Amino acid sequence: MSRSTETAPRTVWIDPDDPTAVLAIEQRLLPFEYEEVSIRTADEMAAAIADMVVRGAGCIGVSAGYGMYLAALEARDLSGDDADDYLRRAGAVLEASRPTAVNLTWAVQRQLRELVGIDHGDERLAKARQVADAIADEDVAMCAAIGQHGLEVIREIHERTGRTVNIMTHCNAGWLAFVSHGTATAPMYAAFDAGIPIHVWVSETRPRNQGARLTAWELGQHGVPHTLIADNAAGHLMQHGQVDLIIVGSDRTTVNGDVANKIGTYMKAIAADDNGVPFYAALPSSTFDPTLRDGVANIPIEERDATEVTNATAWFEGHQIEPRVAAPGTEAVNFGFDVTPARLVTGIISERGISEASEESILALYPEFAASLPSPE
Amino acid sequence: MSRSTETAPRTVWIDPDDPTAVLAIEQRLLPFEYEEVSIRTADEMAAAIADMVVRGAGCIGVSAGYGMYLAALEARDLSGDDADDYLRRAGAVLEASRPTAVNLTWAVQRQLRELVGIDHGDERLAKARQVADAIADEDVAMCAAIGQHGLEVIREIHERTGRTVNIMTHCNAGWLAFVSHGTATAPMYAAFDAGIPIHVWVSETRPRNQGARLTAWELGQHGVPHTLIADNAAGHLMQHGQVDLIIVGSDRTTVNGDVANKIGTYMKAIAADDNGVPFYAALPSSTFDPTLRDGVANIPIEERDATEVTNATAWFEGHQIEPRVAAPGTEAVNFGFDVTPARLVTGIISERGISEASEESILALYPEFAASLPSPE
Numbered sequence: 001m002s003r004s005t006e007t008a009p010r011t012v013w014i015d016p017d018d019p020t021a022v023l024a025i026e027q028r029l030l031p032f033e034y035e036e037v038s039i040r041t042a043d044e045m046a047a048a049i050a051d052m053v054v055r056g057a058g059c060i061g062v063s064a065g066y067g068m069y070l071a072a073l074e075a076r077d078l079s080g081d082d083a084d085d086y087l088r089r090a091g092a093v094l095e096a097s098r099p100t101a102v103n104l105t106w107a108v109q110r111q112l113r114e115l116v117g118i119d120h121g122d123e124r125l126a127k128a129r130q131v132a133d134a135i136a137d138e139d140v141a142m143c144a145a146i147g148q149h150g151l152e153v154i155r156e157i158h159e160r161t162g163r164t165v166n167i168m169t170h171c172n173a174g175w176l177a178f179v180s181h182g183t184a185t186a187p188m189y190a191a192f193d194a195g196i197p198i199h200v201w202v203s204e205t206r207p208r209n210q211g212a213r214l215t216a217w218e219l220g221q222h223g224v225p226h227t228l229i230a231d232n233a234a235g236h237l238m239q240h241g242q243v244d245l246i247i248v249g250s251d252r253t254t255v256n257g258d259v260a261n262k263i264g265t266y267m268k269a270i271a272a273d274d275n276g277v278p279f280y281a282a283l284p285s286s287t288f289d290p291t292l293r294d295g296v297a298n299i300p301i302e303e304r305d306a307t308e309v310t311n312a313t314a315w316f317e318g319h320q321i322e323p324r325v326a327a328p329g330t331e332a333v334n335f336g337f338d339v340t341p342a343r344l345v346t347g348i349i350s351e352r353g354i355s356e357a358s359e360e361s362i363l364a365l366y367p368e369f370a371a372s373l374p375s376p377e
Numbered sequence: 378m379s380r381s382t383e384t385a386p387r388t389v390w391i392d393p394d395d396p397t398a399v400l401a402i403e404q405r406l407l408p409f410e411y412e413e414v415s416i417r418t419a420d421e422m423a424a425a426i427a428d429m430v431v432r433g434a435g436c437i438g439v440s441a442g443y444g445m446y447l448a449a450l451e452a453r454d455l456s457g458d459d460a461d462d463y464l465r466r467a468g469a470v471l472e473a474s475r476p477t478a479v480n481l482t483w484a485v486q487r488q489l490r491e492l493v494g495i496d497h498g499d500e501r502l503a504k505a506r507q508v509a510d511a512i513a514d515e516d517v518a519m520c521a522a523i524g525q526h527g528l529e530v531i532r533e534i535h536e537r538t539g540r541t542v543n544i545m546t547h548c549n550a551g552w553l554a555f556v557s558h559g560t561a562t563a564p565m566y567a568a569f570d571a572g573i574p575i576h577v578w579v580s581e582t583r584p585r586n587q588g589a590r591l592t593a594w595e596l597g598q599h600g601v602p603h604t605l606i607a608d609n610a611a612g613h614l615m616q617h618g619q620v621d622l623i624i625v626g627s628d629r630t631t632v633n634g635d636v637a638n639k640i641g642t643y644m645k646a647i648a649a650d651d652n653g654v655p656f657y658a659a660l661p662s663s664t665f666d667p668t669l670r671d672g673v674a675n676i677p678i679e680e681r682d683a684t685e686v687t688n689a690t691a692w693f694e695g696h697q698i699e700p701r702v703a704a705p706g707t708e709a710v711n712f713g714f715d716v717t718p719a720r721l722v723t724g725i726i727s728e729r730g731i732s733e734a735s736e737e738s739i740l741a742l743y744p745e746f747a748a749s750l751p752s753p754e
Contacts, residue, residue: 031704168735202707204686206583206607209702212687217704228709230583231609232641232687236715239643239673264609266616270647309581309607310589312689314700319699323691325586327594330579332605338613344720 006140006180007189007222009036011059012066013136014129020073022066024054027176031217032315042071042090049097049104049320056177057251058139058284061103064089065135066128067094068111068314072128076121083124102286107135136179143181145351146282150187150247151194153280153347153354157244158196165191166244168201168234171262173282174212174218183282184249185218187349200226203234203242205262205333207308231264235271243277247349250283255369257296257342257357269344278346281357285350290364290369295339302336309334383557384566384599386413388436389443390513391506397450398441403432404553408594409692414528419448419467426474426481433554434628435516435661438480442512444471445488449505453498460501461493479663484512513556520558522728523659527564527624528571530657530724530731534621535573542568543621545578545611548639549587550626550659551595560659561626562595564726569601577603578620580611582639584685584711608641612648620654624726627660632746634719634734635672640712646721657722658734662727665739667746672716679713686711 015021015038022045026035034035037053039045045067048054053062071090075083091108098104114131118124157165173184181189191198200219205211212228219226229237237243246268252260259281271278292298309332311322326332345357355361363369389401392415399422403412414430416422422444425431431440448467452460468485473553491508495501503592534542550561558566568575577596581614589605596603606614614620623645629637635640636658649656669675686709688699703709722734740746 031707075704111403204583204703206581206609212703212707214704216707220706226707228686228703228707230640230711231607231714232583232639232644233710233715234642235647236640236678236712239715263607265612267609267612267644267648269649270612271644273459274647301613309605312691312700312702313704314689314691316693316698316700321693323689323693323700325689325691325700326581326589326605327591327597329597329607330408330589330593330603333610335610335613338610338616 007175007218010136010179011176012054012063012179014066017283022070024063025049026053027055028052031078031213032320034161036066040070042067042095046093046097057101057103058060058178060098060101061107062136062139062179062301064094064104064107065111067173068108069128069132072115072125076125078121079119087112087115140181142284142351143178143183143186145199146183146349147181147186147190150282150349151190153245154187154191154198164197164199166199166201166242168203168243168246168268169215170203170211170248170265170268171205172214173213176214176218183284184247186246186282188224189222190221198224200224201237202226202228203231205227205264206231209313234268237275238271238275244278245278246272247280247282250281250287251337252299253281253283253288253348254292255288255290255297255362255373256293256359257345257348257362259340259345260295260299260337261340263338266338266340269340279344280347281345282349282351285352285366288366288369290372291374293374296341299339301338304336306332306334308333379524384552384595387513387556388553389431389440389556391443393466393694399447401425401440404432405429408590409697411598413429417447418451419444420470423470423474434478434480435555437475437478438484439513439516439556441471441481442488442509445485446505446509446543449492449502453502456496457496464489464492469725478662485727487512516556517558519661519728520555520563522558523560523726524558524563524567526730527657527659527726528567530622531564531568531573531575541574541576543576543578543619545580545620545623545645545647546592546708547580547588547625548582549591551589551732553595560661561624563659566599567603569599575601577601578614579603579605580608581605582641583608586690611645615648615654616654622657623649624657624659627658627664628714630658630660630665630668630725631669632665632739632750633670633736634722634739636722637672637676637714637716638717640715643717644717646717650721656721657721657724659726660742663727665743665746667749668751670751673718676716678715681711681713683709683711
């Protein structure tokens with residue numbers, strides 16, 4: 001089984017021409033402008049994470065790893081407690097940049113475990129670079145593995161039908177949110193690279209339009225055929241046989257297979273169910289929350305600023321603007337996520353393989369979850 | 378049973394201060410600006426219809442009726458064949474202004490049947506005004522009757538639950554598309570006017586945002602509590618018990634109760650079905666197409682310009698603009714409507730009453746359809 005090539009470039013990486021700097025894609029300008037920013041200090045990296053220059057669970061974890069590399073550069077001439085204190089302070093600033101992102105803390109703590117106590121600055125710097133690259137490479141390998149498992153689902157459909165496989169996705173669980181490949185998009189890139197003819201229906205994903213802005217852009221960068229639709233059109237396409245499967249990402253998945261993901265995912269899942277379309281969630285196994293059953297009842301749903309609904313992010317006369325699209329004075333509510341019950345989920349694709357959306361099948365692939373299960377209901 | 382008061386103003390009416398002019402709400406500026414335009418000739422009315430100053434099935438039929446009133450004003454000094462020819466030419470221009478609108482032809486022909494052959498200009502003008510007002514009043518009465526029938530559904534829910542009734546709608550089947558009341562909105566206005574506490578979830582209805590722009594605006598004008606949501610949030614709200622019923626309009630309804638309506642309606646209907654939420658379509662009986670069964674297979678779906686999906690209509694620095702919201706170069710498809718199968722429709726509300734979405738129930742309320750049925754399948 002051949003590994004698909006990486007989607008390129010990575011979202012964050014050490015500048016090959018100047019290893020005292022880390023380069024990152026300036027994601028706030030996408031898709032209207034492509035720009036790489038040079039980040040030279042750990043504080044600048046913390047600001048880049050806080051300001052969402054880099055965003056997405058995988059991507060910000062890796063960015064924090066490189067942030068600690070920059071801290072090790074700054075601490076190169078320090079030793080002993082001075083060096084350790086410097087690294088710890090830099091790590092605390094990085095961890096505070098997006099308080100709820102678990103990957104961030106995980107990456108910073110992993111670096112600190114390796115770096116604290118190394119007295120020699122150059123040795124410490126070399127280790128920091130090695131750990132940062134390892135975090136990035138592991139993220140890439142994980143997404144690539146998701147891609148290879150998902151590829152087999154796409155290949156089976158293609159071999160059965162003998163025609164282009166139409167895949168629908170929602171939001172952006174793409175390489176921009178990780179380092180390369182992405183999660184929901186990884187099987188698409190793998191199938192495309194394997195020469196299987198595919199076409200992707202990209203839902204715009206109001207209110208923040210991550211589909212229209214990011215997924216459409218990154219599929220285009222890789223040359224994958226795709227078509228943008230209003231979220232409202234998903235059901236019509238499925239009803240008329242235009243969708244062979246759906247692959248979405250997930251922000252949190254319960255041990256029985258309920259999938260929390262971007263608002264609107266649940267409506268796609270019921271439309272898939274109504275039309276016999278397979279519905280998959282692709283996610284790193286770290287997304288599972290084995291302490292929860294019944295995601296609809298137990299996963300809290302973030303309510304975001306209503307202006308995301310009353311306004312749109314758009315591009316006008318060379319500028320990114322956020323003009324109002326709703327009637328003046330109208331109030332809105334803005335739920336960030338919804339929960340798709342396991343009964344609507346055909347399968348869950350992680351780096352370990354594909355499980356059914358049931359506690360039995362999930363525990364078979366992730367036996368370590370048995371220690372964390374909630375008490376039976 | 379008291380009739381609910383009209384929503385105000387009407388969408389088109391004779392200027393009470395100057396009966397040589399017809400006033401209409403300039404709907405292209407809504408919801409950002411409210412302006413009434415004065416229309417003084419039949420040709421100006423044809424242009425207003427063509428340019429969508431006035432829009433919506435009921436509203437343009439009534440506008441055409443008033444257009445013929447303006448033609449009768451212009452022909453006041455003519456008699457005999459000269460007068461008849463003038464009216465016929467004016468009617469042809471009005472009919473051509475929106476070629477697919479059946480209401481337009483119907484209103485023009487109704488005026489011509491009454492006016493052709495009246496030799497005296499003042500008598501002809503009085504008749505034209507009488508017919509135009511009758512067309513408008515009949516539209517208002519039809520929408521009011523839909524409101525009264527739908528009111529009973531809302532009242533039953535309120536009496537059973539004892540709390541505010543949460544109603545969800547999609548797109549704009551409101552008074553702006555008719556003369557007053559609207560169809561899907563008529564039961565909401567009737568319930569509100571009857572003192573039943575209601576709250577309306579308004580889906581923005583991408584890509585053209587008729588919900589965010591028009592429905593939100595007109596509910597606000599009447600003082601009806603409402604909240605705007607992204608289309609993607611409809612399922613989440615139903616899943617969490619926040620929706621008591623859905624009422625939408627329809628552009629075409631088959632004799633077995635399949636409902637064609639704005640794209641996205643079908644996804645709301647399956648979410649309603651998944652959560653036990655009643656789903657109603659409210660429509661004038663003229664919307665039925667008794668010659669069709671199986672709307673999913675047989676109702677053609679209009680494909681509209683892709684720029685409606687890649688761009689948004691918005692308000693920025695005092696101007697209405699249509700900025701791009703999708704990645705540069707991304708292509709889109711744009712289906713205007715979808716079909717909700719009868720199995721998902723709880724009931725159909727017309728001016729005659731409420732029927733189930735089945736051929737038997739529909740034929741019981743509309744026995745005249747029996748003559749037009751398609752051959753059995």
